[in-house]
Amino acid sequence: MPLIQRRLHRIAVSSFFFLAGICFASWASRIPDIQAKLQLNSAALGGILLCLPVGLLCSLPIAGFLVAKYGSRIIVMLASALYATTLPLLGFANSSTQLMITLFFFGFGGNMLNISMNTQAVGTETLYQKPIMASFHGIWSTAGFTGAAVGTLMVRFHVIPPYHYLCITGLAALILFIFSGKLIRKDSNLDEKQPIFARLDKSIINFGLIAFCSMICEGAMFDWSGVYFLNVVKPGAAWVTIGYTAFMCTMASGRFVGDWVAYRLGMKRMLQLSGLMTASGLLLAVFFPQFITATIGFLIVGAGVSSVIPMVYSTVGKSKVMSPGVAIAAVSTIGYLGFLFGPPFIGFIAQATSLRVSFSFIAVMGTMIAVIATRIRMDT
Numbered sequence: 001m002p003l004i005q006r007r008l009h010r011i012a013v014s015s016f017f018f019l020a021g022i023c024f025a026s027w028a029s030r031i032p033d034i035q036a037k038l039q040l041n042s043a044a045l046g047g048i049l050l051c052l053p054v055g056l057l058c059s060l061p062i063a064g065f066l067v068a069k070y071g072s073r074i075i076v077m078l079a080s081a082l083y084a085t086t087l088p089l090l091g092f093a094n095s096s097t098q099l100m101i102t103l104f105f106f107g108f109g110g111n112m113l114n115i116s117m118n119t120q121a122v123g124t125e126t127l128y129q130k131p132i133m134a135s136f137h138g139i140w141s142t143a144g145f146t147g148a149a150v151g152t153l154m155v156r157f158h159v160i161p162p163y164h165y166l167c168i169t170g171l172a173a174l175i176l177f178i179f180s181g182k183l184i185r186k187d188s189n190l191d192e193k194q195p196i197f198a199r200l201d202k203s204i205i206n207f208g209l210i211a212f213c214s215m216i217c218e219g220a221m222f223d224w225s226g227v228y229f230l231n232v233v234k235p236g237a238a239w240v241t242i243g244y245t246a247f248m249c250t251m252a253s254g255r256f257v258g259d260w261v262a263y264r265l266g267m268k269r270m271l272q273l274s275g276l277m278t279a280s281g282l283l284l285a286v287f288f289p290q291f292i293t294a295t296i297g298f299l300i301v302g303a304g305v306s307s308v309i310p311m312v313y314s315t316v317g318k319s320k321v322m323s324p325g326v327a328i329a330a331v332s333t334i335g336y337l338g339f340l341f342g343p344p345f346i347g348f349i350a351q352a353t354s355l356r357v358s359f360s361f362i363a364v365m366g367t368m369i370a371v372i373a374t375r376i377r378m379d380t
Contacts, residue, residue, distance in 0.1 A: 006127045012182035013124050015175045016076055016117045017136045021143025022150075023087055024110060026168045029151025030091070030161040037161075038096060051100045053340050055107030060333045063115040067325025072119035073183045075325075077176065079116055082109035084172030091162030115332065119325045122317030123184040131259040131267070133314035134307045138255030145252065187324055201321055204330055206376045207312050210271065211335030213365040213372070214308040216342030217278055217301070220362045221247050223343040224355070225298060228285070232355050235291045243285075246295050247302040254306030267311055268373055274311075275369030277304030282363035286356050301366075308369060309335065338365075 035045050067075050086106045093099040121136045147168075154164040221244070229235060229243040262270040281300030284293055312331055319327040342365075349358040 006124070008182045009124045009127065009184055010132070012179040013117060013120045013184075014136060014139050015179045016080060016113070016120070016183075017139045018143040019080055019172050019175050020083070020110065020113050020117065021140040022147040023083055023168060023172065025144040025147025026151055026165060027087060027090060027106065029148050030154070030164060033155070033161050034090065034093070034099070038093070038099065040096065044096065048096060048100050048103065051103040052107035052110075053336070055104035055109075056111040056336065057333070057340075058104075059108040059111040060115070060329050060336070063112045064323075064326035064329030066112075067116050067119050067187070067329075068323035071185070072116040072123070072187050072325060073180075073185055075112060075116035076120060076183060077180050079109050079112035080172060080176050080180075083113050084169045084176075087172075088162055088165040088169050091160070091165045111332075115325055115329050118313045118328050119187055119317060120183055122314060122324050122328075123187055125314055126318070127184075131262040131311070131314060134255040134258035134262070134310040137307075137310045138252060138258075141248075141252035141255060145248075203377055204316060204319065204322065204327060205334075206372050207316050208331040208334030210369050210372050210376075211309060211312050211331045212338035213275075213368045214278075214305055214312075215335045215339035216365045217282075217305050217362050218251075218309075219339040219342045220346045220359075221298070221301060221305075224346055224350075224358075228355050228359060229294065232289045233285075233291055233294045239291070242291075242295055243298045246298040250299045250302030251306045252302075254303040255310065258307030258310065262307065262311060267315055268376065271308065271311060271373035271376075272370045274304045274306075274308050275366050275371070275373060277301070278366030278369065279304075279363045280366075282359055282366060286359050286363065289356065304366065 031045075031049075040048065063075070063079075082105065086102060086109055089102045090099065090106060093102055118133075118136075121133055125132050150168075151164070154161075225244040225247055226241055230240045233243070235242065258270070265273065277300050281297040281302075281304060283297075284300065285297030288294070288297075312335075313328055316322075316327040316331050317324040322330070346358045346362065349361055
């Protein structure tokens, strides 16, 4: 395939990763405003927010089936439209019930987009014949920062959430109009004789377990890094968020260099290195909970987890026993269980013992990434 055609495919897929990231970050940036509008207390808001992961989980098997049956291109287009048009409805919701229903479909559409665009990314990576998956996820992270910054500006200029969200929907519509025609029309590694549903083999399960351990680490850092700095490191109110910021910076930047490193080390060694970095960064913060050492530790954790999920998706998307969409959906299902249930479990451990003990448990999950990686075979 000509170089320019490959680049067009890559730009198109990247644009949909950007769309997904900015839609999610835009929603998250205005949650306090929506909470105030609907006069929700913390408990009520927490219960309502669960509708998003419920929609996500419900979509996982359906997304894999639809991508395998109709191809990822059409599902990317449909899911993008659903995700982007649902966003302003979140802002227009006038009751808890409306918000819950809309959040369910927002989560449903978001994960449909996640599975289908990662399948497109696998196909684009096949055209390049070298790792490029992590760079797509880096664009998602960049979109997240962009969405948060735009949200901050919208709050500052007193733009209410519905109008803010309509602007993002307009941007999404522009992306869909310009780039949908540049997506890959036929998914790579798709054998029409291959069953849409197949029994998970040991290799796919192992990759799912790696995703599970990695997403426990990610979820814990998202939810607990600030709490750890506040209660253990105790740097002062102005510096409480520095641990989370350090983690996010290296996580985002690590995705742009992860492909280069993986190309030279190989996927297996890269996964082993990622797991060891995650564990060592956490243990540094646990054993030396001072400001500088804990910040360095969180920087290392961000770099460690940055490329794990992209590498897992890249590898299972080339599975010889399952269609790409179904394989990605399978490991996503296992992985998201860690993301959803890991942070509450960390809280239970912290309540029973201490935050330092709970972060030691996260370090064990990082070590498990390296251990499981030694047992996997890359030809799934």
